[in-house]
Amino acid sequence: MRLAWTLAVVAAIAWSGGATAQSLEETVLPLQRSxxxxxxxxxxxxxxxxxxxxxxxRVTDPAACTVRITDRSRPAESRIRSDWGTGPVKPSPNLEALYKEIYLGRVIPGDINKVPQVISTRNGVVVEQIVDANWRLAGSPGDEVWCQFWPDGSKSCSDSLTVERISIARGLPDQDERTTRVDRALVHLYGDLCKGAAKRVPF
Known part of the structure; x- marks a missing residue:
C-alpha cells in the first residue's frame, strides 16, 4: 500500500482525536520502538x-530531517568469560555501535510500501507471514537512509529502513494502539515534517 493512499485513511482514523503535532525527534520514536x-x-x-x-x-540537521539516536547507557567495555565460557571474566572493548543516524529526508515518500514479515518457512517456501507487518522506507538509488557508527570510526549503512508496525510477538494487549502510533507517526513525518528526496535514477 502506498503512503499517499494511507495519508487520507490514517489521518481520518489516527488523528480523529485531535492529537497535537509532535516534533521530529518525538515522531521517530514510535518508528524505532514498534x-x-x-x-x-x-x-x-x-x-x-x-x-x-x-x-x-537529537535532530542534527532539521532541513534534511536527520536524527541521531544514542544509547547513553552504552558501557565503554563489556565483560566476557574467556576460554569458551569456562575461564575468568575479563573486560573487553564494547564493539556495539556508538550511535545511529537516520536520514529521513532522503526517503522517497511515494515509494514507501508495506512489506511482509516472514514467520516460518518450509523447504524454502513461506508457510506463515504477516503480510502488512512492516513499512519499508527507501531512498533514491545509492542513498544511505540510515547508518550505524562504530568505535573505530567506521560505519555501516543501508539504503532502506524497515519499520515494524505489527509485532511478531503474539497477543500484545496494545497491538492495535501500537500500529496506530506507527502509522500516525509516518503520516506526520511525511505529511508535515519531511519533504523527502527527489527521486533519482542511476542513469
Missing part, C-alpha cells in the same frame, strides 16, 4: 531523552 509509548524529557531544542531506555534523540 509503536510502544515513550515517556520523554526535553533537554534542549531538538533533543529529547527517553525515560527508562536512556536514549538520546
Amino acid at each position: 509503536g510502544a509509548q515513550s515517556m520523554v524529557r526535553r533537554e534542549g531544542p531538538d533533543v529529547v531523552v527517553v525515560d527508562g531506555l536512556n536514549w538520546e534523540v
